[in-house]
Amino acid sequence: MDGGGGVEAGTTAAWMAPHRGMYERATRHPFTVSIRDGTVDPAAFRRWLGQDYMFVKEFVAFLASVLLKCCRQSDGSDMEIILGGLASLSDELSWFKKEAEKWSVNLAEVSPLKSNTEYCRFLQSFSEPEISYAVAITTFWIIETVYQDSFAFCIEEGNKTPPELLGTCQRWGSPEFKQYCQSLQRIADRCLADAPADAVKSAEEAFLRVLELEIGFWDMSSSQS
Ligand SMILES: Cc1ncc(CN)c(N)n1
Numbered sequence: 534m535d536g537g538g539g540v541e542a543g544t545t546a547a548w549m550a551p552h553r554g555m556y557e558r559a560t561r562h563p564f565t566v567s568i569r570d571g572t573v574d575p576a577a578f579r580r581w582l583g584q585d586y587m588f589v590k591e592f593v594a595f596l597a598s599v600l601l602k603c604c605r606q607s608d609g610s611d612m613e614i615i616l617g618g619l620a621s622l623s624d625e626l627s628w629f630k631k632e633a634e635k636w637s638v639n640l641a642e643v644s645p646l647k648s649n650t651e652y653c654r655f656l657q658s659f660s661e662p663e664i665s666y667a668v669a670i671t672t673f674w675i676i677e678t679v680y681q682d683s684f685a686f687c688i689e690e691g692n693k694t695p696p697e698l699l700g701t702c703q704r705w706g707s708p709e710f711k712q713y714c715q716s717l718q719r720i721a722d723r724c725l726a727d728a729p730a731d732a733v734k735s736a737e738e739a740f741l742r743v744l745e746l747e748i749g750f751w752d753m754s755s756s757q758s
Pocket residue numbers: 585588589592676677680747750
């Protein structure tokens with residue numbers, strides 16, 4: 534998965550071989566590929582924008598739960614990275630509001646569609662103290678990585694991404710965001726290396742569930758399913 538070689542092979546990289554198909558369905562989805570091709574339906578982009586704004590609001594609470602587990606269950610050296618991620622969501626919410634204005638999306642009128650509600654419910658389940666930090670940080674890593682990989686593809690060589698969408702793609706497709714995802718991956722791999730087998734199994738299940746939910750989220754954006 535890591536073309537730049539920034540992360541040593543660990544548990545998360547080992548999952549890529551058996552789950553490559555699902556990973557590609559999530560990161561090369563027709564919706565994001567249509568952004569790269571310049572054929573994206575503006576109505577679908579507007580739908581994604583409104584739905585993702587709602588998702589990110591729920592993601593703040595999810596990240597707060599990851600941070601809490603980090604404080605309780607790790608030695609504290611990961612705290613700054615997670616705290617940085619949480620702080621940057623404030624910026625992200627402002628970005629969504631500005632972008633919504635640009636695309637004439639009235640965020641006050643958006644209500645969550647089925648796939649978004651399902652994803653948000655999954656995020657909410659992490660407030661359970663029984664879910665370990667290893668599972669939560671792995672989940673956090675793959676959620677961010679799907680966006681990083683999807684949007685980086687939209688700005689890679691040969692793209693025909695419309696200029697008005699480049700800002701969106703750069704938000705998650707930038708080298709800085711990739712480095713951030715790699716930091717999360719290193720933390721996840723370190724936690725998984727120390728975790729009991731049942732926690733590693735749960736983390737892999739959560740990884741797959743995220744891929745499924747991300748595919749559902751892109752499908753929903755494309756076709757309002
Ligand atoms: C659905 C979804 N997945 C991931 C991200 C990246 N934080 C997002 N904004 N939205």
